[in-house]
Amino acid sequence: MTQPDSPLRIGIAGLGTVGGGVVTILQQQAALLSARTGRTLQLVAVSARDQSKQRGLSLDGVRWETDATALATAADIDLVVELIGGAEGTARTLVMQALQHGKHVVTANKALIAAHGAELAALAEAKGLGLAFEAAVAGGIPIIKTLREGLAANRYQRITAILNGTCNYILTTMEKSGRDFDDVLAEAQAKGYAEADPSFDIDGVDTAHKLAIVAALAFQCRPNLDALHIEGIRRISKTDIHFARELGYRIKLLGITEQREDGTVEQRVHPCMIPLNAPLATVDDAYNAVQIAGDSVGRLFLEGRGAGAGPTASAVVADLIDLARGHAMPPLVAPAATLPALRPADISSLQGEYYLRLTVVDRPGVLADVAAICRDAGISVASLIQHAHAPEEPVDIVLTTHHTPESQMQQALAAMGSLPTMMAPPQMIRIEAP
Ligand SMILES: NC(=O)c1ccc[n+]([C@@H]2O[C@H](COP(=O)([O-])OP(=O)(O)OC[C@H]3O[C@@H](n4cnc5c(N)ncnc54)[C@H](OP(=O)(O)O)[C@@H]3O)[C@@H](O)[C@H]2O)c1
Numbered sequence: 001m002t003q004p005d006s007p008l009r010i011g012i013a014g015l016g017t018v019g020g021g022v023v024t025i026l027q028q029q030a031a032l033l034s035a036r037t038g039r040t041l042q043l044v045a046v047s048a049r050d051q052s053k054q055r056g057l058s059l060d061g062v063r064w065e066t067d068a069t070a071l072a073t074a075a076d077i078d079l080v081v082e083l084i085g086g087a088e089g090t091a092r093t094l095v096m097q098a099l100q101h102g103k104h105v106v107t108a109n110k111a112l113i114a115a116h117g118a119e120l121a122a123l124a125e126a127k128g129l130g131l132a133f134e135a136a137v138a139g140g141i142p143i144i145k146t147l148r149e150g151l152a153a154n155r156y157q158r159i160t161a162i163l164n165g166t167c168n169y170i171l172t173t174m175e176k177s178g179r180d181f182d183d184v185l186a187e188a189q190a191k192g193y194a195e196a197d198p199s200f201d202i203d204g205v206d207t208a209h210k211l212a213i214v215a216a217l218a219f220q221c222r223p224n225l226d227a228l229h230i231e232g233i234r235r236i237s238k239t240d241i242h243f244a245r246e247l248g249y250r251i252k253l254l255g256i257t258e259q260r261e262d263g264t265v266e267q268r269v270h271p272c273m274i275p276l277n278a279p280l281a282t283v284d285d286a287y288n289a290v291q292i293a294g295d296s297v298g299r300l301f302l303e304g305r306g307a308g309a310g311p312t313a314s315a316v317v318a319d320l321i322d323l324a325r326g327h328a329m330p331p332l333v334a335p336a337a338t339l340p341a342l343r344p345a346d347i348s349s350l351q352g353e354y355y356l357r358l359t360v361v362d363r364p365g366v367l368a369d370v371a372a373i374c375r376d377a378g379i380s381v382a383s384l385i386q387h388a389h390a391p392e393e394p395v396d397i398v399l400t401t402h403h404t405p406e407s408q409m410q411q412a413l414a415a416m417g418s419l420p421t422m423m424a425p426p427q428m429i430r431i432e433a434p
Contacts, residue, residue, distance in 0.1 A: 007040040008324040011071035013094055014083030015048040015055055018108050018135065021313030022081060023057050026320075033317070037324040044076055072097035079104040079130075079323060081316060087111040099123045099131065104328065106319040108135035108312055114209040118222040122336035130328030132319035137210040138163055138288045140311025141304040142318065146292070147217040148333050154294030156218040158258040160434040163210040165286030165306045166194045166201040167233050167253040171241070171271075172284045175250065180238045193286065203232035204253065204269040211255035214290075215267050215342065217333050219259045224267070227344030231270035240357060240427060243385065243398050247355070249273035250281040254432065264345035272432040273355050279303075280434050291434055350406040353382065353431040356399045358416060359424040362392065366421045370397065373419075377412035379404050394423045400431065 010026070012019055026033070026043050033041050046059060047068035065071055068090050071080050080098035082105060084091040091112055098105050099120065107113070113120070113133050124131035134144045138161070147156070162168050166188065173184045185202065188194035200206050208228045216223040233253050244251050251271055258266045274281045279301045283289040288306025293299050305311035322328075332339060360366045374381055380402040389395045401409070409428065416426045 005038055007042040008037075008320070009042050009044045009076055009078045010081060010320065011045040011047070011065070011074060011077040011079070012043065012081040012083060013047045013068035013071055013090075014085070015046055015057065016083065017309050018312045018316065019046075019048070019081075019083040020055055020057055021309030022083065022316050023059070024309070025313050025317045027058065029317075033321065037321055039324050041320055041324060045071055045074060047071060069094050069097055072101050072103065077103060079106065079320070081105075081320070082107040082109060082112075083316070085109055085111065087115040092116060095120060096123065099127055099129055102127060102129065104130040104132075104323045106130075106132045106316055106323065108133065108316055110136040110206070110209040110213060114212040114223050114225050117213065117216065117332060118336050118339060121331040124331055125336055128328075130323045131331040132322060133213070133331070134319050135312045135315035137213050138290055138302075139165075139304070139306040139308065140314050141288055141290060141302045141306065142315065143214065143290050143302065144217065145318070146300075146302065147214065148329070151292065151294050151297055151300070152333070154296050156259070157293040157295065158256070159214055159218055159290065159292050160280065160432070161211070161214065161255045161290040162252055162280060162283050162288050163207045163255050163290075163306065164201050164204075164253060165288060166198065167207070168283065168288070169193050169286045170202070171233060171236065171251055171253065174236070174238055175241050175245070178238060181234065181236060202234055204230040207253060207255045207269045211257055211267055211269055214255070215257040215265055216339075218257060219265050219342065220334050220339060221265070221342040222332075222339045224342040224344065227265075227267055227342055229268040229270065229347040233271055235427065236271055236429075237427075239396060240355075240429060243355070243357060243396075244273050246385065247273070247383070247400065248276055249355075249431065250276055251429065252280060252283070254280070254434070256432070260345055264343045266345045266350070267342075268347060268350075271429055273429050274432050274434055278434050348407045348410065351403055352406065354401045354404060354409050355429040355431055356401070356413075356416075357427040358397045358399070358422065359394050360397060360419070361421045361423060362389065362395045363421060366419075367397070369419055369421070370399070370416060373412050373415045374399075377408045377415070379408060379412055
């Protein structure tokens with residue numbers, strides 16, 4: 001292994017939450033980083049949109065590039081850190097050009113890697129360069145390194161994860177406070193925990209980007225965002241959270257990927273009810289967690305902060321340390337040219353247990369209609385809850401099922417939704433035993 005003693009000359013594009021955190025670590029921990037790598041990690045140039053913005057960073061002696069892509073061609077830069085974000089535009093151009101011009105790349109950009117990871121990995125390999133993206137999934141949790149290196153001897157069976165801190169914060173707060181989704185989301189936005197446009201987080205897209213990367217690493221294939229089943233948390237109400245607790249579950253937005261015996265890969269993001277004593281059920285607030293099942297290692301559980309300046313910059317700088325030490329490896333576990341397309345397993349072929357909440361007019365025969373639909377769809381009911389209420393008022397009937405094919409559940413949901421006594425679309429949440 002070579003440990004050149006020349007400085008590693010770094011250019012950073014993007015000085016927001018993560019970029020600011022990286023600059024801070026590079027400056028405050030300079031001696032420690034140099035002791036660990038045998039090299040100076042030298043910040044040569046930076047770029048962001050607005051040079052006049054007050055960032056609370058000391059950038060004396062660091063060159064400012066108005067055009068971020070200038071970092072890709074600068075002769076005095078060895079490594080470009082892309083912290084702008086987005087699958088297209090400047091971020092993608094910068095990363096492509098940096099690799100084309102012989103510079104290693106570190107990025108925290110999950111959207112970019114999920115959409116273009118295979119193409120960028122192939123380019124990095126062709127040029128003998130590093131393309132590292134530890135911070136793209138689960139912030140401070142070293143999940144990329146764990147899958148690619150620490151557990152590389154394993155055949156992965158299933159990975160189940162909480163990958164979006166905003167959703168976990170909202171669900172945890174709804175449960176603790178008994179408040180409803182819109183109310184908690186508005187508070188999270190006011191506190192800066194959720195974006196002004198929260199759709200990326202709460203509709204499951206952010207989790208999907210991360211899961212696509214995890215699935216590609218675990219099951220050795222090219223990331224495939226199109227093959228993901230994605231549902232977010234907008235439809236989760238305090239009523240569901242209340243019933244979950246009564247049934248011994250908590251509701252979490254999970255990303256789940258699993259390889260089936262026929263080689264197809266499940267990639268799904270949706271709210272799940274999980275038993276209160278499952279490790280993932282104990283992950284609160286904005287924390288992330290990843291549970292990995294590997295054939296030799298068994299079950300492994302990692303929990304930590306999935307976002308924010310410190311945890312994300314910790315992961316970015318870990319990648320810088322690797323590259324400063326000369327450790328560049330195939331970005332997607334195996335050489336990109338050898339990676340097959342992911343063969344997706346269709347959600348309709350899933351088998352599992354389900355929670356159903358039906359808001360109905362309480363008239364004689366309603367339960368019989370529901371029972372008949374379950375019978376016709378071949379669904380076996382495991383439990384049923386209906387609380388006392390005033391006559392003729394809408395009432396929630398909650399059912400849980402035994403193991404049921406998803407296709408039969410969808411058939412039953414369609415039939416239940418068209419009952420004249422149904423006051424709202426039936427609510428279905430999958431029950432998982434992670
Ligand atoms: N925030 C987190 O906790 C977190 C966690 C994991 C991964 N990530 C990923 O890390 C990346 C950065 O996220 P962030 O939260 O740090 O974003 P951010 O706070 O919005 O910062 C983005 C930075 O990019 C700069 N920028 C935007 N367009 C640019 C352009 N065309 N040329 C040069 N600079 C440009 C902005 O400049 P101005 O400052 O001048 O506006 C800003 O400094 C994203 O890919 C994100 O998904 C973030």
